[in-house]
Amino acid sequence: MYQNPRLLNDIVDSLSLPVGVYVGDNLKIEIANPAMIKTWGKGDQVIGKNYLDVLPEILDQQIFDEALTVYKTGIPFHAKDKKVDLVIDGVMTDHYFNYSFIPLFDEKGNVYGILNTGADVTDLHQAKEQLQSSNEKLTMAIDASGMGTYEIDLATKQIKTSGNFNSIWSVDGEITNEELIAKLHPDDLAVREKAHEEALITGKISYESRILNEDQSVKWTKINGKIIKDENGTPKTIIGIIQDIQKQRAFEEELKRKVDNHTEELQRSNNDLLHFAGIVSHDLREPVRKIKIFNTLLNNEKKAGFYKSSRKYIHKIDQSANRMENIIEGILAYSTLDKTIQPFEKIDLNEIIENIKTDLELIIKEKGAILTTCDLPEMEGAPILINQLFYNLIQNALKFSKADMPPRVIISCSDEKINGVDFVKITIKDNGIGLDPAFNERIFNAFERLHSKDQYEGNGLGLALCRKIVKRHNGTITAIGEKDNGAEFIVTLPLKHTNNPI
Numbered sequence: 001m002y003q004n005p006r007l008l009n010d011i012v013d014s015l016s017l018p019v020g021v022y023v024g025d026n027l028k029i030e031i032a033n034p035a036m037i038k039t040w041g042k043g044d045q046v047i048g049k050n051y052l053d054v055l056p057e058i059l060d061q062q063i064f065d066e067a068l069t070v071y072k073t074g075i076p077f078h079a080k081d082k083k084v085d086l087v088i089d090g091v092m093t094d095h096y097f098n099y100s101f102i103p104l105f106d107e108k109g110n111v112y113g114i115l116n117t118g119a120d121v122t123d124l125h126q127a128k129e130q131l132q133s134s135n136e137k138l139t140m141a142i143d144a145s146g147m148g149t150y151e152i153d154l155a156t157k158q159i160k161t162s163g164n165f166n167s168i169w170s171v172d173g174e175i176t177n178e179e180l181i182a183k184l185h186p187d188d189l190a191v192r193e194k195a196h197e198e199a200l201i202t203g204k205i206s207y208e209s210r211i212l213n214e215d216q217s218v219k220w221t222k223i224n225g226k227i228i229k230d231e232n233g234t235p236k237t238i239i240g241i242i243q244d245i246q247k248q249r250a251f252e253e254e255l256k257r258k259v260d261n262h263t264e265e266l267q268r269s270n271n272d273l274l275h276f277a278g279i280v281s282h283d284l285r286e287p288v289r290k291i292k293i294f295n296t297l298l299n300n301e302k303k304a305g306f307y308k309s310s311r312k313y314i315h316k317i318d319q320s321a322n323r324m325e326n327i328i329e330g331i332l333a334y335s336t337l338d339k340t341i342q343p344f345e346k347i348d349l350n351e352i353i354e355n356i357k358t359d360l361e362l363i364i365k366e367k368g369a370i371l372t373t374c375d376l377p378e379m380e381g382a383p384i385l386i387n388q389l390f391y392n393l394i395q396n397a398l399k400f401s402k403a404d405m406p407p408r409v410i411i412s413c414s415d416e417k418i419n420g421v422d423f424v425k426i427t428i429k430d431n432g433i434g435l436d437p438a439f440n441e442r443i444f445n446a447f448e449r450l451h452s453k454d455q456y457e458g459n460g461l462g463l464a465l466c467r468k469i470v471k472r473h474n475g476t477i478t479a480i481g482e483k484d485n486g487a488e489f490i491v492t493l494p495l496k497h498t499n500n501p502i
Contacts, residue, residue: 018120021104023113027051027067030113039120041088057087067114070101074111077101081125096125098266119266124259131255148242150225152177154235168221168244170213185210185218195223203227205240220249287320290362294320319358344497347383349376349390349424353411356391363398369407376413377424379495385469390428392466393489397430400487407432422495423475429488435481443479473497 012019018036022029029046037044046054051067058064061084066077078100085092099118103111148165152158157177166172169183184192188209195207205225210218225240294313353373357364364371371394379386394409401407408431416423435443444467463479470477473493481487 018116018118020116021113022051022067022071022116023104025071027064027071027114029054036116036118039086039118041086055086057085057092061085067101067116070103070114071111074103074105076103081121094122095120096122121266124262127255128259131252147244150238150240150242152238154237164244165242168219168242169211170219183211185212199225199227200235203229205238208245219244220246287359290320290359291317293362344380345383347379347381347386349379349386349426352383352387352390353394355387356394359391360395360398363395367398367401367407369398369401369409371409371411373411374413376411376426377415377495379424379493380497381473381493385472389466389469389491392463393428393491396463397428397432397487400432401430402433402484405431416492418492423492424495426491426493427488428491429486431486434483434485435479435487436483437480440479440481444477 012031013033015033016035018039019031019033020029020036021031028048028050032040032046037046040046040055042054052059052064055064063084066079069075070077078098080098081096082099084095084097086095087093097118098121099116102115102117104113104115106112148168149162150165151160159175159177159180169175169180171179171183181189181192191207192209195205199205203226205223205227208220208222210220212218222243222245223240224242225238227235228237228239230236294317298310298313350373353376357371363369394411397409398407410429411426412429413424413426416425444463467477470491470493474497475491475493477489477491479487479489
């Protein structure tokens with residue numbers, strides 16, 4: 001488990017995304033950051049209370065049942081754009097949320113609580129409703145406005161027009177039906193033909209088509225019409241209206257683009273929260289362990305020669321503390337910055353490996369491990385993530401070593417060109433307990449463990465985080481090995497990026 005819960009709480013409290021953790025059968029509120037408390041609107045005194053006692057109004061909305069089902073089954077639940085009624089300051093208010101209930105497992109694999117994250121998308125939902133309402137009003141306006149009207153005599157093919165009909169079609173004077181059809185975009189002729197075929201059954205014509213101008217520019221129009229029949233039921237006349245909807249089309253496409261971008265950003269925020277929790281549990285463990293050990297050495301140091309050796313220990317503690325500070329700042333920056341504008345940085349992979357060797361020097365010394373590295377190139381990427389990637393892989397190689405054999409870790413590299421793009425292929429090979437080939441892919445699943453925690457510590461997130469990091473950098477990661485004969489992880493990463501995928 002994480003060694004410094006106060007620090008973790010401080011970090012969670014700083015997030016703008018609502019976060020809560022509930023434990024036990026009654027879902028007692030263990031953690032609720034300020035964003036979650038503000039969302040509930042029940043005041044600050046919620047920690048230690050049962051979830052349903054704080055939010056009784058959710059009982060009839062199936063939300064409590066959703067959370068309780070996750071606690072009982074261990075299966076995550078995700079809701080998108082769901083209406084939630086909350087009583088805030090004594091008033092029932094409507095909200096829409098994207099929220100998740102994610103099970104939390106103890107070392108025995110039992111669910112001891114759930115992680116609740118949420119994002120208020122009420123504004124986005126209202127924007128969608130406003131767009132729908134706008135479209136309905138526009139349709140009514142088209143039916144009633146007569147901005148461009150026409151009447152076609154099906155016997156003589158003569159057309160009578162009024163209003164803005166001619167300006168919309170960019171024509172002068174009289175024009176035949178065949179000439180109008182010739183001005184339609186070729187890709188839309190099938191749409192018109194189908195609309196007219198359906199009109200023979202329904203009596204109504206409705207379709208959208210592009211008018212192709214002489215300069216090859218296009219104009220979107222909406223055409224509504226009705227077939228008038230004679231006393232014998234024979235189609236006699238078509239009457240209708242035409243509306244220039246070029247601006248409406250452009251507006252819809254722009255709004256759709258913004259909605260898609262915002263939805264993608266909300267999903268990134270949810271993913272980043274899970275990623276963030278994994279980074280905290282991994283990167284902070286070893287520095288804290290080192291600080292505790294060196295502090296113990298200082299406390300046990302005898303007076304003779306204390307000054308000389310204590311200087312060395314204090315220096316080690318300073319290094320670890322600085323490392324922790326950099327990790328925390330990097331995590332917070334990654335969790336809060338707009339990922340669409342976060343720039344890549346040039347990364348010296350040799351420096352990354354050396355920093356990791358410093359972080360892991362205690363376990364390297366304890367196990368008598370030998371790390372052999374190659375001359376690695378520079379690449380573009382997110383430093384906090386690339387450091388996390390190789391930290392996890394090297395730590396795993398040291399952790400899953402044989403009891404009677406010192407770890408030997410070989411890091412090799414080579415240049416690769418994939419689809420014309422320069423990649424670096426990095427292989428991390430060890431002489432540890434190995435890997436059953438049947439689990440080559442399964443080990444990258446979140447919370448997947450092939451060994452009990454009594455044998456090897458960890459929470460099953462390390463390799464899942466590695467795959468996520470590699471994917472964010474448009475690379476790949478695979479694993480091969482044999483049981484009792486070592487494991488080998490192969491990572492390919494592009495050296496440069498034309499855009500920022502983080």
